[in-house]
Amino acid sequence: GFVALGTVADVVPLIGENRILVHYGLRSFAMTEHVGVRTLLEESRVRADAVLAETIAFRIAPLINAAGRLGSPDRALDLLLSRDDEESRRLASWLGQANQERKAIENEMFEAGVEQIEATGGVVLGRPIVVAREGWHSGVAGIVASRLVERFRCPAFVIAVNDGLGRGSARSLEGIPLEPFYEAARAHAESIGGHALAGGLAVLPDRIDDLAGAIQAAAPPASRVDAASRYDLELTLGDIQPPLLQDLRQLEPHGQANPTPCFRFRELRIEGDVRRIGKNEDHLTFLARQGRRRIRVIYFRGAERARELTRIRNRFSVVAEIYLNDFRGNPRPELRLIDFGAD
Template sequence: MKQRYNWKILNCPDEFSQQVLVDDLNIHPSLAKVLVLREIDSYRKARQFFKPSLDDLHDPFLLTGMRDAVKRIIKALTDNEKILIYGDYDVDGTNAAAMLYLFLNEIGGNVQIYIPNRFKEGYGISKSGIDEAIQNGNKLIISVDCGITAIEETEYAKNYGIDLIICDHHEPGEVLPKALAVLDPLKPGCPYPYKYLSGAGVTFKLMQAISSSIGMKDLPFKYLDFVAVAGAADIVPLTDENRILVKFGLEKLNNDPRPGFKALIEKAGLKLGNISSSQIVFGLAPRINAVGRLGDANRAIQLLLSKDYEEALHYAEILDKENRNRREIDEEILNEAIQKVENEINLDEETAIILHKEDWHLGVIGIVASRLVEKFYRPSILLTSVDGILKGSARSIPDFNLYEALKECEDILLQFGGHKAAAGLSIHYDKINDFKKRFNEVAKKNLTPEQLIPTLEIEAIVEL
């Protein structure tokens, strides 16, 4: 099926700013228009865009809860308390966890990492993960890239005398966890000026705040390679602060790679010194993600923490092999899913694609959902059976907010979480038809036929 596009020629929202940029930067009006369309509408913003500087990073203490988080962590460092870093099994979550581990270890922390099992625990903080902390004698848990919806789990931890600091970048629900501190720029009332950090980006801001409080202001910058890999892989917009973090992170990655990244770059067949954000997305990220998708994501942690090249190469080979396995499973499920769409769904009547098959691999269906969106341009949800319930991944198109749509179905769902473009969910078998009906009603209500055709935005017309 050949994809149609609606062509949309964008108008310049501020012709005065466009002309100012033409004059101040001595550039062509078309380039000035492209910049203004990206909200780069002054000489200062243009300078920050073309010449990113670490001096332009925002004050980490603008994140509400940061002072409480720093105070508690410094106390844990001083008292030699056991600190548990609770990560996630994707690129953002593993990089954030490894980065914070190395940072806290460097300043004298007694630190361990916990990565949940995708299949046994699912996404986010789990009670079994907290049980591990109880068993280890941890009195402080710092979650990275997860935790913003962990209401019950936070109370469970508090009942055992464990303080929880949450570093997350996902959409919060109506109620926030009553943790010691919740660091999330999307939190209601948070004055932090930039809202689109990755999970590792929020974690980096915590490291910045700790460092400035102990007189080691520049220490976190050596870990920016983790932030660059996480940010690129999580497809955060490379604007404002993200642009600065990724720019300097790529310099570190290319000029002074740690053993894990160096080995992974080699196994991916890439050339060190020229690694870009797109090469991270298509070369490094799938290999890091693969081990969490098909099994134990701690293998990615071992790669990232490797101290020598030989050890790193061992884990890089494991990641590469698992990625090849993942691609085979991915292709098989995609072919089955396309066949099911063509045989079971009337896209003239149903706005969304919702598919279920008992034996689809939970770790891969998110990728396949994304590929269905590319092919059919519809919000797509794939579900599989896990321990008597249905678990799934959802992906969306730009004009449809998945998180809000799932929220309208929350009385039917067991659990859900995520953001506008991607989400995870679980549901009882006997609710699947109710969910399909409700979700399609929400999609039909919020999407016009025009919005079901992808838009190709034309920012400027250039004569050649």
């Protein structure tokens, strides 16, 4: 279980023997007697027999990482080492509260970053985003950068300025490597580097504008990636049958270097209303129909595109992942929307 947890949480490529280790590691959670792990699963609201790689990535790992993002990782380590029920519950509860605090800080920084971008004219095609502010939390900069990439479909640099130094994170998407931006900005940064999709930097506050200018000037023409053009296969809703679902399960676990397959569905229309869901109403859900077939669609963090979706509701295409929602023990296929556009 620890091998699966560490491999997925550290975004290690899930290919070759890594994938085999994670496959069997996920199974081991159902049999674990480790007090700290059981308590961690309970705090994450995850059944021990239903742990997937994406469960670790989006529900369990954020709890563990919250400790380090907001201070010291010691309490997360203490929980994983704990063999005492009472101590484990106390530590897991603390991690849960820290993760909620992290989410609040993240949302505040994300909204402020979007305001900065819009106040300066929005995203220019072919240029990355660079946002910075005094008092931001550097431990959350990477998550905020990832959300900006998801929102604007271009690279993002998020810089938190504290105690006379800006510390930041960079994130990008497949097709737009970050290395050219590192090289362009190196003369203006105290340090900068990483790999194609993620990196970090340190910069003096009075050099941030120069650094941003160098990064944006290094952008190749029309470097915005259109998610709608990136999919594995075109399907119809009628193709979503048990044999296909079984075949898709054989491809798991998914993660870095072994992504969840994406499919394109054409000529859909929305049946009923597009509803906002989630604690902050930042997700969307609706029923999509294609001929006589219909399916529930979930669009995580898609609330800002609700009007656009409603405007083309009578005929549009989507790129989406297929997943089984087994809420209350009643599994049913649904689509997890990645992008959409008018037909």
